[in-house]
Amino acid sequence: MLSVKENTTVEFSLTLLDKFAETVARYPEGRQKSALLPILHLVQAEYGWLSVDAMDKVAAYLDIRPIEVYEVASFYTMFFLQPKGKYVLEICRTGPCCLVGAERMMQHIEDKLGVKEGEVTADGLFSWRGVECLAACGYAPVLQIGPEYTFYENLTEEKVDQLVDELKQKAQTK
Amino acid sequence: MARKLLLAHIDVPGIHTFDVYRQNGGYRAVEKALRTMSPDEVVEEVKKSGLRGRGGAGFPTGMKWGFLAKPEGVPRYLVCNGDESEPGTFKDRFLMTHIPHALIEGMIVSSYALGANTSYIYIRGEMMPQIRIVEKAIAEAKAAGFLGKNILGTGYDLEIHVQPGGGAYICGEETALLESLEGERGNPRIKPPFPAVAGLYGCPTVVNNVESIAATVPIVNDGGEEYAKIGIERSTGTKLISASGNLVRPGVYEIEMGLPMEEFIYSDEYCGGIPNGKRLKAVVAGGSSVPILPTHLALKTANGEPRLMTYESLADGGFVTGTAMGSGGFIAFDEDQCIVRNTLNFTRFYHHESCGQCSPCREGTGWMEKVLHKIEYGYGDISDIDLLWDIQQKIDGHTICPLGDASAWPVASAIRHFRDEFEWHILHPEEAQTRNYGLVTEGVMSSE
Numbered sequence: 001m002l003s004v005k006e007n008t009t010v011e012f013s014l015t016l017l018d019k020f021a022e023t024v025a026r027y028p029e030g031r032q033k034s035a036l037l038p039i040l041h042l043v044q045a046e047y048g049w050l051s052v053d054a055m056d057k058v059a060a061y062l063d064i065r066p067i068e069v070y071e072v073a074s075f076y077t078m079f080f081l082q083p084k085g086k087y088v089l090e091i092c093r094t095g096p097c098c099l100v101g102a103e104r105m106m107q108h109i110e111d112k113l114g115v116k117e118g119e120v121t122a123d124g125l126f127s128w129r130g131v132e133c134l135a136a137c138g139y140a141p142v143l144q145i146g147p148e149y150t151f152y153e154n155l156t157e158e159k160v161d162q163l164v165d166e167l168k169q170k171a172q173t174k
Numbered sequence: 175m176a177r178k179l180l181l182a183h184i185d186v187p188g189i190h191t192f193d194v195y196r197q198n199g200g201y202r203a204v205e206k207a208l209r210t211m212s213p214d215e216v217v218e219e220v221k222k223s224g225l226r227g228r229g230g231a232g233f234p235t236g237m238k239w240g241f242l243a244k245p246e247g248v249p250r251y252l253v254c255n256g257d258e259s260e261p262g263t264f265k266d267r268f269l270m271t272h273i274p275h276a277l278i279e280g281m282i283v284s285s286y287a288l289g290a291n292t293s294y295i296y297i298r299g300e301m302m303p304q305i306r307i308v309e310k311a312i313a314e315a316k317a318a319g320f321l322g323k324n325i326l327g328t329g330y331d332l333e334i335h336v337q338p339g340g341g342a343y344i345c346g347e348e349t350a351l352l353e354s355l356e357g358e359r360g361n362p363r364i365k366p367p368f369p370a371v372a373g374l375y376g377c378p379t380v381v382n383n384v385e386s387i388a389a390t391v392p393i394v395n396d397g398g399e400e401y402a403k404i405g406i407e408r409s410t411g412t413k414l415i416s417a418s419g420n421l422v423r424p425g426v427y428e429i430e431m432g433l434p435m436e437e438f439i440y441s442d443e444y445c446g447g448i449p450n451g452k453r454l455k456a457v458v459a460g461g462s463s464v465p466i467l468p469t470h471l472a473l474k475t476a477n478g479e480p481r482l483m484t485y486e487s488l489a490d491g492g493f494v495t496g497t498a499m500g501s502g503g504f505i506a507f508d509e510d511q512c513i514v515r516n517t518l519n520f521t522r523f524y525h526h527e528s529c530g531q532c533s534p535c536r537e538g539t540g541w542m543e544k545v546l547h548k549i550e551y552g553y554g555d556i557s558d559i560d561l562l563w564d565i566q567q568k569i570d571g572h573t574i575c576p577l578g579d580a581s582a583w584p585v586a587s588a589i590r591h592f593r594d595e596f597e598w599h600i601l602h603p604e605e606a607q608t609r610n611y612g613l614v615t616e617g618v619m620s621s622e
Contacts, residue, residue, distance in 0.1 A: 026335040028249075028292075031375055033357035037340050041299060068357075075359040075529075076340025078299050094261045095462055095519045096418040096505050132343065132523055133261040133462075134300055137418030137505070138425045149302035 002070055002081050008051040012061075016046060020061060032062050036072055040079055045147035049080040077131065078146075085120045085127035087167050089113075090144050091155075093130030096137035101155075105141045106130055108157050112164055125171055126164070176443075177404060179392040179412050180385070181428045184272055190307065192314035195275040203394040204282045204320055208328045211394075216287035220390060222398025224410035229255055229346070229383030230461065230501040231576075232485050235390075236398075241370040242288055243378040251379040252290040254281060254387050255351055256297040256304075259343040261462035261523060262503030265414035266384035268426040270297070270304040274311035280387035281334055282320060283394050288380055291331050295384075296351055299338040309336050343527035347575045348381040350529065361529050362575035385414050405431030409484035413502050420454075420508035422446035435459070435481045436473045439506065452508040455613050456591075459483075460500020462520045463580035465493050465587030466513070472497075493587065509613040514599050514606075517588040518546040524581030535578035538569040542585055549596065552603030559596050563589055 012020070019042050020035070027034040039062070043054050050073050059066040073079045080088075091097075091106055106128075110116060113126050120127050136142045139153035143160075145167075152163060178184075188194035195201075207216050221236030242250060254277070258266040270277060277295070285293045297305050312334050315321045323331050337355055339345050345354045349363035352374050373379025389411060393401045402410040409431040415438070418424045423446045429438065439454065440447045448454050457472035458464060475481055476495035481488065485499045507516070525539035542565050545558050562585055570582035589596060595611040 026294075026337075028375065031356070034337075034355060036357035037299070037354065038338055040340070041338055062357075064357075072340075072357065072359055076299070076342050078339075078341035093519075094523050095516055096262050098516070098519055099419045099505070099507065099511060131300075131341070132526055133259055135258045135264040135267050135298070137262050137264050137503070138416060139264075140418060140424075144300060147302075149300055151303065 002052055002074065006051070006083060007053050008047065008049075008083075010043075010047060010051065010054045010057060012043075012057060013046075016042060017061075024062075033064055033068070036062060036064075036069065037076070040069075040073055041147075044079060048086070049083050083120070086125050086171060087127075087145055089126065089128040090131045090134075090146070091128065092132070092134045092136070092140065092142050094133035096133070097140040097142065100140045102141040105143075105155050105157075105160065108160055109143075112160060125168065176428070176430045176433070177412065178428045179401075179404075180269065180276060180388050180414060181273070181426075189273055190271075190275075190311075192275060192311070192318055195273070196318070199395075200275055201279055201315075201318075201320055203279055203391045204286075205326065207283045207286055207394050208326055208330055213287045213289055216283060216390075216394060219393055219398035220287070223389075223393045223401040224398075224405075224408060225386060225389055225393060225401070226408070226410075226485065227383055228385035228389065228413065228502070230260060230463070232499060235382060235386050238370070238382070239288060239380060241368065242380055243371045244289065245378070249292065249375075249377050250288055250290050251374045251377055252281065252285045252288050252293040253348075253352065253355065253374060253379055253381045254293070254295040254384060255346060255348065255381050256295055256301070256308075256384045257339050257346040257351055258301075258384070258501075259298055259346050259527075260501045260503055261520065262416060262418055262458060262505040263461050263501040264416045264418070265426050265502060267301060267304060268416075269384055269388060269414065270301070270308055274304075274307050275315065276388040276391060277308065277384055278311050278315050278320075278334065280390045282315075282325070282332060283390050284380075284382065284387050285332050285334075286330055287390075290380075291333070293332065293334045294337050294355060294374075295334060296337045296339060296345070296355055298345070299340050302338070305336055305338055312336070342529075343523075344529045344575070344577060347577065350575065351381060352379065359529070361531050362577075364574055406482065406484050407486050409486060409499075413483070413499075415483070415502045415504050417445050417504045417506070419506040420448055420452065420511070421506050422449050429483055431484050433483045435483055438483060438504070439473075445506070448506065448508050450508075452510065453613055454506060455509045455511055456507040456513065458497075458503070458505040458507075458584075459488055460498050461503035462505070462523065463576075463583055464498040464500040465496070465583050466507075466516075466591065467497050467587070468591045471495050471591070493583065494590070497587070510610055512550075512610045513588050513592040513595050514546065514550050517585060518543065518550050520584045521546050521581065524577065528577060528581070532573040532578060534569045534572040535581065538565050538578070539581045541565050542581070546585075549599055552607055554596075554600035554603070556597065556600050558600065559589060559593065
């Protein structure tokens with residue numbers, strides 16, 4: 001669902017606009033709408049989520065109607081239409097991962113972070129959610145963290161703890 | 175040792191770089207095809223090879239290429255399907271991570287054969303690291319003169335672009351993928367027209383899986399007939415198998431078609447058996463969509479023949495006692511796994527991934543999930559089994575794309591082969607919360 005309560009006004013930087021232009025150049029003349037998914041990824045990497053204002057500006061940039069952006073952004077699960085934690089831990093919850101302990105790992109993440117699936121920790125640092133098959137079943141259980149979608153494989157409780165602690169430290173030093 | 179065509183050099187340090195790939199014989203197929211063969215001759219070799227689509231459907235690649243319409247003055251496109259999302263499948267991720275130039279070389283050869291001057295590699299968005307790797311490989315190949323204008327001085331021009339997905343299983347279906355590439359929701363299109371006639375931007379388009387495209391490299395290098403010598407019957411060449419679940423050594427293996435499944439599971443050259451001394455309960459041989467088989471039907475066909483890793487042998491017995499090669503996503507279940515819980519998990523997956531266009535799939539997957547949830551958590555009624563059977567029948571074959579079928583088959587096969595376990599779950603709701611049903615050996619419960 002689109003966020004109506006929260007809306008972050010954005011001003012795309014020149015660097016970002018250059019990346020948009022580079023993306024649009026990949027497609028034939030008049031087919032700039034093909035750049036929509038790559039551009040939404042760029043915007044989300046920059047701001048952490050897709051506010052209505054950001055989507056409206058993407059629509060204006062691509063010369064399409066805002067609804068064409070909303071319907072796409074709400075269809076694909078990778079796009080966040082609500083603000084999330086700085087680090088979103090996305091753990092695979094599909095069959096093969098569950099054969100080797102993904103459900104136990106999800107419970108552990110919930111306990112470790114102290115928030116339910118989809119919620120944000122009080123310090124604004126973390127969210128987590130179960131996602132569908134990440135195509136890494138041989139290295140299960142697995143989780144990923146955007147915007148670079150770094151992978152963490154063969155998870156154990158210890159590895160999760162270590163990862164969360166490292167991210168907390170990283171956030172403090174920045 | 176089995177022959178390897180795609181992963182022959184996988185252990186060479188630095189094989190992901192252009193220089194090392196080239197030193198190990200890389201890009202010879204591009205030189206051979208562009209300098210000594212016409213596009214039609216390349217198509218002919220792929221036809222002779224008997225290569226079948228490695229994404230799941232197993233449709234002959236050469237024949238698919240042969241259907242491509244070639245109207246004057248209209249661009250043609252090759253689109254690589256790297257939206258690998260079928261649960262149990264991770265071979266394309268492996269290939270793109272470790273030997274990305276095999277994909278780029280295959281893209282150049284295939285684009286040349288099809289007369290495409292712009293080609294796209296659609297990679298699922300979660301694979302951002304692989305997107306970066308493939309983009310780097312494209313840049314390296316371009317710097318070396320294998321991409322861009324007038325490749326190797328032959329007059330052939332080609333640009334390859336990478337397109338990220340957005341997290342949607344449905345975009346692995348080729349027309350949904352094209353919709354997504356055009357910046358739309360991933361709703362599959364009604365066929366006909368097939369992409370070969372009206373695909374990307376309404377132009378003739380071929381969509382091929384990552385592994386199929388990479389396989390054109392050895393086919394061009396050694397000739398289609400050489401490739402077809404590997405394998406059995408209409409299952410030629412080698413296949414990447416993604417092995418997961420309860421196995422000593424899960425991972426990606428390149429097998430020669432025809433390998434007995436028993437050898438694949440238990441031999442030390444492959445998965446090394448089931449960990450912790452457990453027994454094998456069931457196998458999903460080709461990704462979550464294909465029918466699940468209990469061990470006795472996985473290792474041997476209903477006629478008692480050894481089950482081989484070929485399209486034909488896996489399908490022996492149809493969906494009554496057989497299964498399908500699918501994407502080669504091989505999932506092993508040990509004796510402690512619960513079939514009801516796994517069926518619920520897979521069904522939840524299909525419900526989540528249904529695009530919502532066709533009501534049998536949109537509503538049916540949700541109903542199946544609810545009924546399975548009820549059984550798994552101890553509120554099932556014995557009539558729910560027949561209800562599930564009824565729902566899956568009403569989905570199967572009644573939707574625009576195969577996602578509906580894919581959601582029906584795991585449910586149908588689980589009930590067909592593990593009905594006793596469903597009944598036990600329903601009749602012993604409290605016990606089912608604390609322990610699993612155990613192993614079934616040809617219909618006999620062995621754990622009691």
